[in-house]
Amino acid sequence: MFRRVGVIHEDHRYEAMLRDLSKTGARVDGLLGVPEGTGLVLDLGGGQLAVGVVTRVAEASLAIEFETPLVSDGAGGLVTRHRVSPYALAAAGMPLAALPPGNYPLGLGDGPRSQPQFLQVQVGR
Numbered sequence: 001m002f003r004r005v006g007v008i009h010e011d012h013r014y015e016a017m018l019r020d021l022s023k024t025g026a027r028v029d030g031l032l033g034v035p036e037g038t039g040l041v042l043d044l045g046g047g048q049l050a051v052g053v054v055t056r057v058a059e060a061s062l063a064i065e066f067e068t069p070l071v072s073d074g075a076g077g078l079v080t081r082h083r084v085s086p087y088a089l090a091a092a093g094m095p096l097a098a099l100p101p102g103n104y105p106l107g108l109g110d111g112p113r114s115q116p117q118f119l120q121v122q123v124g125r
Contacts (some may be wrong), residue, residue, distance in 0.1 A: 001018065002017060002018070003017070003018050004018070005017075005018045005028065005043060005045070006042070006043030006045075006071060007028060007042060008040065008041040008042075008043055008049075009034075009038065009041075009117065009118065010114055010117070012118075013043070014031055014118060014120045015080075016028040016030035016031070016120075018044075021070075021078060022078075023071070024066055024070075024072075025052065025063060025064050025065040025066055026042060026052075026063075026066075027081060028061070028062050029060050030120060030121055030122070030123045031032060031118045031121070032060050032118060032121055033118045033119050034054055034118050035054070035057070036057055037053060039054075039063075040052055040054060040064060042064060044079075044080065045082050047083035047085060047086060047089070048083055048084075048119065049084055050064075050066050050067075050068070050070065051068070052066040053065055060121050068080075068081065077084055
């Protein structure tokens with residue numbers, strides 16, 4: 001499995017490459033400087049957010065263990081049990097997909113932002 005996903009830490013969203021996905025976790029590539037034990041949210045798209053903890057790190061590759069296991073979608077794939085509305089995501093400070101990062105509707109998310117803690121790197125297939 002190779003597809004782009006978002007990795008959310010504090011008030012930053014990073015782009016990463018999903019390499020492996022199972023009910024209990026995932027392996028993503030594309031972030032440097034993430035220590036083991038770091039809490040992250042994996043944005044699988046379509047309002048599917050999986051909360052997890054980094055259990056292993058090897059250079060730009062992270063193993064993430066999910067707090068709540070994924071479930072079957074009935075067609076051989078895996079999904080989260082619940083989806084989050086894009087409006088709820090925007091209200092929490094995450095930009096809607098149609099907006100460039102950093103632009104928030106109705107002044108939402110305009111508060112101070114911290115500095116990114118990790119380095120995002122490009123990884124190939």
